[in-house]
Amino acid sequence: MTRRSAIALALSLIASINSEAAIADPLDAAVGKALFDRQWIPAPSSTDGTDGLGPLFVSRSCTGCHARGEGAHVITRDDGITDIKGAVLRFGTADGATDPYYGLELQPNAVPGLLPEGSVSYLPELHYKLNGPALAKGVHAGVRLAPPLFGKAAFDDVADEEILRRADANARAGGAIKGRANVTPHGIGRYGWKAAHVSLEEQVAHAFAFDIGMSSQAFPLPYGDCTARETECLSMPNGESPLFQGRELSAAMVGVVASYLKTLKPRPATEASALFQATGCAACHAPTLTTRDGRNIPAFTDLLLHDMGPSLDDGVGEPGVKSFEWRTAPLINHGLPVEKRRYLHDGSAATVEEAVAKHCGEAEDSRVRFEALTGDDKKRLVDYVNGL
Ligand code: HEC
Ligand code: HEC
Numbered sequence: 001m002t003r004r005s006a007i008a009l010a011l012s013l014i015a016s017i018n019s020e021a022a023i024a025d026p027l028d029a030a031v032g033k034a035l036f037d038r039q040w041i042p043a044p045s046s047t048d049g050t051d052g053l054g055p056l057f058v059s060r061s062c063t064g065c066h067a068r069g070e071g072a073h074v075i076t077r078d079d080g081i082t083d084i085k086g087a088v089l090r091f092g093t094a095d096g097a098t099d100p101y102y103g104l105e106l107q108p109n110a111v112p113g114l115l116p117e118g119s120v121s122y123l124p125e126l127h128y129k130l131n132g133p134a135l136a137k138g139v140h141a142g143v144r145l146a147p148p149l150f151g152k153a154a155f156d157d158v159a160d161e162e163i164l165r166r167a168d169a170n171a172r173a174g175g176a177i178k179g180r181a182n183v184t185p186h187g188i189g190r191y192g193w194k195a196a197h198v199s200l201e202e203q204v205a206h207a208f209a210f211d212i213g214m215s216s217q218a219f220p221l222p223y224g225d226c227t228a229r230e231t232e233c234l235s236m237p238n239g240e241s242p243l244f245q246g247r248e249l250s251a252a253m254v255g256v257v258a259s260y261l262k263t264l265k266p267r268p269a270t271e272a273s274a275l276f277q278a279t280g281c282a283a284c285h286a287p288t289l290t291t292r293d294g295r296n297i298p299a300f301t302d303l304l305l306h307d308m309g310p311s312l313d314d315g316v317g318e319p320g321v322k323s324f325e326w327r328t329a330p331l332i333n334h335g336l337p338v339e340k341r342r343y344l345h346d347g348s349a350a351t352v353e354e355a356v357a358k359h360c361g362e363a364e365d366s367r368v369r370f371e372a373l374t375g376d377d378k379k380r381l382v383d384y385v386n387g388l
Pocket of ligand 2: 177279280281282283284285306308312326327328329330331342343344345346352355356359362363366367370385
């Protein structure tokens, strides 16, 4: 059996059962990895299990932005120009409304016969061109880097109470740090730069729908991020199929991708270094979080939203989250050599020092303490953060 037909068989197997529990975990993860790496193709195709891409899309695969579980990184393009691979350009108003024409994010790719929404490059600074009308009044464009995925699946196992407890502790302390949970209509958010997504599966289904253009039960959007105004996009074929519960992906397929993400392990949990504590970093970047079953997982985040001030305000809010509020970035296993990394939601920092320099708002005191460190201590702290 060729690799392709083995995958096709596994896919039809998964599509035919409803319970994920029927398959042993390692097989789930292996099939999940195949779906994570799969280059999806436009509908209609002869192999039902691989089509449904787009019609507009950012990337053909999860791997396109999160290769090996890593996040966005610096690349040198064929023309010798340096840019960031694995980022998206998000559209929104300060109140979290998306653009009425372009929707949630710029789709720089399209299936044959359809014009993409535009093009974008991120370095040395954001530059984008739209193929359609200008953005609506009040809609801003903001860069979002793909975060690394190591250790992230475990955030699913953190109880709401554990997140709320830290927000309460911030409030009781009465200091400048006032982290708050992102309480959404479906529960408390954990995933994404603004903690918008409540569960791993919701985040995965969202990525399939908006970044790749593949619909599922959770996001039944066969046209992905196409809006009602993008009539040409809406006239293209889609890949919805009875094989996949009437969608382009069955719930089980989304589930196995989440199973694969559970195999992307972080480095083992560590204590915060004395210097990291003394500089106030650990007040937000909490070294571990406790799961429902009592495990301490590496986190270096409190999963709370913080007001980071005007230096990190790009004008793009999300429902219930201000444009200057961000989830404490988990500092766990970046997985990339230092020279390929970019930091912060928009990749505007090339080093840890540059990232800290943009910490304002609730992180003001901590930044000031960092800047006051001796050269040796600053280097020790930066090396420590880079090694997490
Ligand atoms: C076009 C690039 C791109 C593609 C393709 C993509 N992602 Fe992402 N991913 C991102 C970005 C950008 C974010 C952060 C989004 C935000 O918060 O606004 C993200 C966030 C995530 C997160 C949350 C990480 C965290 O720190 O909370 C997970 C998990 C994830 N993606 C998994 C996936 C999976 C699985 C796929 C394939 C179905 C996928 N992504 C496809 C760019 C991408
Ligand atoms: C008030 C809470 C708070 C404090 C205190 C704080 N941070 Fe952060 N940190 C954040 C938030 C929120 C982000 C995400 C900001 C963004 O991307 O816009 C972040 C992002 C980062 C990043 C970028 C991570 C990435 O993956 O892009 C680094 C590095 C970092 N912080 C290091 C530190 C260090 C070192 C200290 C102590 C000197 C510190 N932080 C103190 C909240 C805090």
